[in-house]
Amino acid sequence: MYEDIRSNKIRSGFIISVFIIVITLIVYYICMAFDLGIVSIVIALIFSCVSAFASYYNSDKIVLAMSKARPATKAENQKLVNILDALVVSSGIRCNT
Secondary structure, three states: OHHHHHHHHHHHHHHHHHHHHHHHHHHHHHHHHOOOOOHHHHHHHHHHHHHHHHHHHHHHHHHHHHOOOOOOOOOOOHHHHHHHHHHHHHHOOOOOO
């Protein structure tokens, strides 16, 4: 299990690094097209780092909004609530509902 966690952290770090590099290059070339000079690499790095961290920390909200997810209610989804209650009881997890 710990190997999987470590592997996922390494993969996530790699993906974020590639994302930062790609966004930096795109913004850098756009800034160079507007002839901003050496400032363009600083602007590109700041933009890519901010967008990478914003997307990393808000990815759950983005996915939930895209899928139009909402909390399950007892009135609408009684079968789902019953299944989850049975799973909670059988696993011994305390639930504060």
